[in-house]
Amino acid sequence: MSLTLSAAYVAGAGLVLLIAGYFQLAARVARSGKGMPFGDALAPDRIWHFLRAPAAKGAWIAQGTVYLVQNIVLLATAVLLVLPFIAGSARTEAGSPKAVFSGSILAAGAALVVALAVSLYVTAKVSDLLARRPLPAAAV
Numbered sequence: 001m002s003l004t005l006s007a008a009y010v011a012g013a014g015l016v017l018l019i020a021g022y023f024q025l026a027a028r029v030a031r032s033g034k035g036m037p038f039g040d041a042l043a044p045d046r047i048w049h050f051l052r053a054p055a056a057k058g059a060w061i062a063q064g065t066v067y068l069v070q071n072i073v074l075l076a077t078a079v080l081l082v083l084p085f086i087a088g089s090a091r092t093e094a095g096s097p098k099a100v101f102s103g104s105i106l107a108a109g110a111a112l113v114v115a116l117a118v119s120l121y122v123t124a125k126v127s128d129l130l131a132r133r134p135l136p137a138a139a140v
Contacts, residue, residue: 007085014081021074028067059130066126070119077112 023042029050030041040046055062084105 011082011085014078017074017078017081021071021078025067025071056130063127063130066123070116070123073112073116073119077109077116080109080112 025047026038026041029047030036030038032050033041033046036046051064051068053062053064055065
């Protein structure tokens with residue numbers, strides 16, 4: 001199976017999406033720690049600890065959970081971008097005829113892209129609301 005140039009761009013975009021998402025998450029981890037260097041924030045165990053941190057008092061959901069869901073959607077979108085262009089698919093290996101264009105797969109991909117965009121927007125709004133929330137009197 002040979003890739004056309006546009007297919008290679010789409011598959012490459014999926015890989016870039018994965019890499020950019022990882023670095024974006026590491027940047028969030030670095031910003032969450034006081035004086036944490038970016039290099040330390042790249043460690044998977046620090047990222048996992050950040051994602052699993054409990055919710056702040058009075059919060060209905062942990063910030064790490066919001067980031068975790070956002071990155072799961074990002075991962076699923078990247079997989080959908082790369083998966084159709086992997087050579088040696090099960091269909092080809094089984095000797096089945098070449099796959100035809102399916103609007104349902106395109107719709108699923110578009111739905112994931114929309115979900116990712118909504119997730120990014122909601123994350124930004126929730127982060128902004130949490131940053132503007134006044135501190136409780138006991139914490140001051």
